[in-house]
Amino acid sequence: MLPTFIPPTSAGLLPCADRSELFDHPNTQPEAAALCARCPVATACDTWAVQHAEWGTWAGRTDDDRGTPREELPDLPRLPVVATPSCGTEEARRRHIGRQEQCDLCDRAYADRVRAGRLAALDAQHRRPGGPTARGYWLHTVLRVPSCAPCRAAHAADVRYYRTQALAA
Ligand code: SF4
Ligand SMILES: [Zn+2]
Ligand SMILES: [Zn+2]
Known part of the structure; x- marks a missing residue:
């Protein structure tokens, strides 16, 4: 109004x-x-x-x-005061995005969370009963962690498979 x-x-x-x-x-x-x-x-x-x-x-x-x-006031419920999420949390990051704000702390914390998730995924790859898949090799690459022999072998097998498919086509 x-x-x-x-x-x-x-x-x-x-x-x-x-x-x-x-x-x-x-x-x-x-x-x-x-x-x-x-x-x-x-x-x-x-x-x-x-x-x-x-x-x-x-x-x-x-x-x-x-x-x-x-x-004179209408019967308007007062909204509960919503606490601002602290920087470094996912809630804070989303709030920044909604407000188009730039926050280095939230960006760094997010990158750390992504990295931690990928490290856990790589660990899971190494524990797979049948050995790692090519995703293990990819995780080594994006994490900049030197690749291990089983992950390299899975990657090489993958490359061989796609080469044979390409030759057969
Ligand atoms: S509510 Fe604020 S912005 Fe709107 S006319 Fe009044 S002083 Fe100006
Ligand atoms: Zn922040
Ligand atoms: Zn590996």
Whole structure:
């Protein structure tokens, strides 16, 4: 929603245009306030919100900040405060992706998790009852771990197989 004193023709120019979801809940007040901080009509907007006992964030202030009388407020459930996941976790990495943020710590932690997964997979290859498959050799390569004889043998067998197929075709 936009302040009603703004003519509809100018409404699209305001930083809050099309962002109403940020202005409805107290939890997203910081993001809403960041938009209001560069709004040319913020002072008028604040006065308007006080006069109209508006709820939600206007001009960066919530209804609590303005002291809007409780009976004027709709029965809106307050969202539980969601803790920001700490950097280094998969949750934090996904949150960064969603916000198009770059975070070296999360990137490094992710690379470490991928590497740990591949090391475990290589270990499983070495424990296979029938010996490793060509995937073992591939894992050595991507992990930059010098290949072992059984993995090299599996790779060579694979290459031989595909060569014979190609010759037969
Ligand atoms: S101050 Fe904030 S809520 Fe008010 S018009 Fe500007 S951007 Fe929208
Ligand atoms: Zn991070
Ligand atoms: Zn190996």
